[in-house]
Amino acid sequence: MKLTALLERLQYEVVQGTKEIEITELTNDSRKVTEGSVFVCISGAVSDGHQYIEEVGKKGAAAVIVEKDVEAPKHMTVIRVEDTRYALALASAAYFGYPAEQLKVIGITGTKGKTTTTYMVKSILEEVGHKVGLIGTIEAIIGDEVIPAVNTTPESFTIHQYFRKMVDAGCDAVVMEVSSQGLMLHRTAGIPFEIGIFTNLGEDHIGPNEHKDFEDYKRCKGLLFRQCKIGIANVDDPYFKDVFREATCEIETFGFSEKADLRAEHAELVTRPGYLGVAYHVAGLMDFDVEIDIPGTFSVYNSLTAIAVCRHFNVPSEKIQKALKVAKVKGRIEMVKVSDEFTLMIDYAHNAMSLESLLTTLKEYHPKRLVCLFGCGGNRSKTRRYEMGEVSGRLADLTIITSDNPRFEEPQEIIDDIKIGMKKTDGAYVEICDRKEAIRYAIVNGQPGDVIVLAGKGHEDYQEIKGVKYAMDERDLIADILAEEREREQ
Template sequence: MKLETLLKNCLPLKTRGNTDIEVSGVEYNSKKVKPGALFVAIPGFKTDGRAYVFQAVAQGASAVVFEGEFFENINLPQIRVANARSALALLSEVYFGYPSQKMYVAGVTGTNGKTTLTYLAESLWKEASYKTGVVGTINTRFGNKVWPSDQTTPESRDLQEIFLTMKQAQVSHVCMEVSSHALDLHRVDGLDFDAAVFTNLTQDHLDFHRDLENYYKAKEKLFVSCLNQSSKKNRVAIVYGDDVYGQKLLKILEQKKIPNISYGFTKINQTYPEKYSLSLDGFEGRLRTSLGVLDVCVPLMGLFNVANVLACVELGIHSGLNLKQIQKGLSGCKPPPGRLEKIANKAGLSVFVDYAHTPDALKNVLTTLKALAPGKIIAVFGCGGDRDPGKRPLMGYEVGSLADVAAVTSDNPRTENPETIIDAIVPGLNRAGMSPYSQAKGYLVEPDRKKAIEKALTLAKKDDVVLIAGKGHEDYQIIGTQKFPFSDQEIVREHLGPSTPLRDHPE
């Protein structure tokens, strides 16, 4: 492809050298540059991509794109841009042939619920015999192909290549998680969305966004920029209307005349449940939808999953499904790994692993379990290192308010001292009125996550519920800068093996 053709989409500030040349690829990782590739030097969090320009040139790059001043000692085409990340997205869109224009694309954003919604959409579309693709936190997949994910939303160049691969495999419908980081870092620029879903917004990622308003503004971009600028004619925003930020978003959508549907538990929304009942096996309910009344039986627990289903019903309707297809797809859906995942065990204990790693997510999960558990709630949790320290006491408060026993431990401590993280959590437990463990209640501290899980399981009786929160589907633990194999699920299975008797012992 001609470099001149690529550049028409990214509006360079200035160029130097001959742009009437062939380009054989687009890369942002200098190690992946092959002869003839266009190298885009994007600013990183630790190093600037400009530092790798010479390595890219040495490996045969045909031209370079960057922010800042021209390089005086490089004898090949140079392209200066205002924003290299945005340029990477727009250049990749052209190079890979605008693949998202050829399929139905739904983007899901929000603090919680993104992964579950993509799984629900996949279940609905598969029931309708659509070839379906998913891009998200757990993995990227379509057909029998699965790639593990390093981040919720891949870099723009990789994302465009994924969409091209899906298109070539005749995938017709894609549902993807869109993180606030991805929106601020232009990873989804150039994607043509048919639908965008807003699930909620509560405190998270403030180490990156600094405050909730900036966090919201990042989420808003999916709607006022990406969806609004999409080439698709029949676009819709599906917004949780019971959320304060959802209401704010709905007002903006109305001002900009972007088609929208609100969902929630109150009748001010267009889509809401007329009635529902919850159990440890899921929920049953009657939903008021834009196509009429729908009776559902869904094997997903919790009030928050009622909201996720409401959003997915409207997404299904917008994508062309009828209520019968939606009903069948919902009844056959499976919980995503690590999302209130019940771990079967011979001990007969109710043990759940969940990804809840924000105050609101912990509150939702614990409220669900507390309403359904006949015995005590025992929660194992920690907070990630090098991430939003402000939420640590808030998470402690939610656990202290709703659990009977808490085992405070490590999550992914990264480069922080685990005990420093725990010290920031404990004041929240104390504020909620929880004291150090005594007489079968209170909190205990165990920085070793494996030992903390085992201690919680040892304390549990037959009617108790154990929640192991924070890591969900993750099969690793990050200590320092290294990943070590670690699975909450496997720790439970190892501890509650076939030889473990059903217990109902005194404390």
């Protein structure tokens, strides 16, 4: 591939050498540089790629793309751009042959709801024959290949690598979570989004390594709507107008409000033994009834978002109804059948805000008892432990305190911190350090009408102890416990 082809959509200056050269690879990781590579120097939070120019030169790099003045070995071409992150995004698209242009790309941004909504959209579109790739917080899905995620929105090179694999696998659409960090760091620059979605906004991700303030967070969310054809927004969110202030796309809205183009009416909670859900009527741009096997008002928003997207793919209402009944997200209010008398679910809630939201939602179903099992991660803020203990003590009828990922801390010390928060309430609790035994206690002592939540692990299939990740999937633990209890009864 010619270097000129890689740079064709960029503004740049040739500082040294010539752009009329053949190149072999594109990378921003100095460890992956080989003979003939182009190395993009990214100024990161941990290290600055410009420091590695001499090293990559010795490995045979043919060219470097920089945003600073540098000294480079004479054999290397030096390309200067204004922003190397932006350059990496556009160069990656070129390197993989612009695969996004062969896909309908759907981007979902917002503080909450991104993950569940991506799976709902994928489920509905596949119901009518589309082959849909997915990029999100839990994993990337490309045909039959599942790749565990590192970031909600991967680096731009990885995104285009996935897009290329999706096109080669026969996908015609992709739904992806688009984080504010991903937008701020140009990971999604140059992607021609067909549809952009705004779910909601909460005061999250503000800090030295993320967004400097809430205004910056809002601004970054809004970048998606300057890069898509159609923007679909939650009109009920107080920050909707702020996020769309500089939007250049067509705008549609969804929500409970009468102003919404697509709205939910007559929402009601549905409860049966071992089952919690929600039902409502879709009005406005479409007209039909929906029932979903995921509890809570936020499930109405998530499903309404998915419906708004799939309307643009001309999906019939009966196909939407069917797909929403089976759409499941691993570890997000994931119900696991263990009894006809009580309900058990697994959820990723691993901080006070998400746990409060989850438990408040479940209390609306008026369970006989709300039982919350959770632990906290080691080598993380102690404040989170106090806060989660206090939330569970206040909202749950019984809390089972156990271990999560203790990392390099002692599990019992983490439990003791959680109890400090618990003791600010008059909530009942037990402590069982071994997570499997804690789950066994919850199941064996389940009472008719109970709702039991295993919080914190969600989709994770490991437990991290002293630097080692041991296999541990709560679904497997539950299956083992049920088998062991059956044996015991015989």
